Amino acid sequence: MYRRALMDGIFAINKPSGVTSSNFLTRVNKIFNESEVFKPALDEIKKELYRTQPKGYKKKLRQLKVKMGHGGTLDPLASGVLIVGVGSGTKKLGGYLNGSVKVYEAEALFGGSTTTGDSEGQLLTISGVDHITREKVEMLKKMFVGHLQQTPPIFSALKMEGMPLYEYARRGLPLPRKIEPREVQVFELDFKDDCLSTDHPYEFLKSEVDEDGTALVDKLSGNPTLNDHKVSFSKEYMELCDQDESLSRECEPLRIVKELPDGFKAPLLHFTSKVSSGTYIRSLISDMGRALGSSAYMVKLIRRNQAEWDLEKNVFDIEDFEQDAKIWGPVLVKVFREGASVNVKEELAASGMDENTQGHEQESKRAKTED
Secondary structure (H helix, E strand, O other): OOOOOOOOEEEEEEEOOOOOHHHHHHHHHHHHHHHOOOHHHHHHHHHHHHOOOOOOHHHHHOOOOOEEEEOOOOOOOOEEEEEEEEEHHHHHHHHHHHHEEEEEEEEEEEEEEEEEOOOOEEEEEEEEOOOOOOOHHHHHHHHHEEEEEEOOOOOOEEEEEEEHHHHHHHHHOOOOOOOOOOEEEEEEEOOOOOOOOOOOOOOOOOOOOOOOOOOOHHOOOHHHHHHOOOOOHHHHHHHHHHHHOOOOOOOOOOOOOOOOOOOOOOOEEEEEEOOOOOOOOHHHHHHHHHHHHOEEEEEEEEEEEEEEOOOOOOOHHHHHOOOOHHHHHHHHHHHHHHHHHHHHHHHHHHHHHHHHHHHHHHHHHHHHHHO
């Protein structure tokens, strides 16, 4: 029996790529609502409300669901740690939304920018890549680690004059004012060994053709709403520039290319970054591409950590909740009670073994009874 008091708290789950955070949370909520784990708590709440609320309200009790919210959205393309609050645990999500440190692993392609900053958008510009070296990539650490004034991407849910920024972009409308940059912090930036490799599974985006036969990349590249923002280097790097005149304060000149050769494979940008809340990895990737006189767009993003929640240790997978609730229920309750200190992977394995052992014992008892 799971008492109501035990069914409030925080846990983390691995959101898969290809679904919005909201839709994924709806899927988890459906599993919880239909499970025996939450049924006693929901029944207790219904009983209390039925006793205290007016008759008109009582009809709504049939639709009563487990209260849930998340502590920081992930783009549909992104996967990884999604922190979820349940019941009164939703009141604790504010700290994750506004003040938590996150670790991301990202992959991007040099040579192009898109309307959204990732592979979900349309090709915006095509740029040269032959001049990019490993040494230049490593230089990006100096340029971007530290305190940055980062401009959020135009394709984001941030609002201006009551309308989401992405609506201005979709309609081709000029912004009422420039998007205000916000201060973020990049604590660490580590580039993987396969940076600049072309041995990867990603196909470079092709420009779509408009109704009049014009390549969209030619039209979109002239849209100031999509292209107008300044790349800012870290405050720490700019201070280094004051001491070392050989360092440049400006991006390399953009090398625009009209078309790419057949079979073009874009060089890969692969890194992990530890960042503050509010940091847009899509914007960071775009700015790093522009800093090198090229462009870049994101093709993969994994949130590996958020605050104390670690993808490899204390995070559930959706498949865990599709098992018998007798396996995951006790583990979830333990996480609600003890927090991120619980090793979810180990606890699930142990819970599964306990359930199997109990099943074997019951079968043995039945067999002895039949004998």
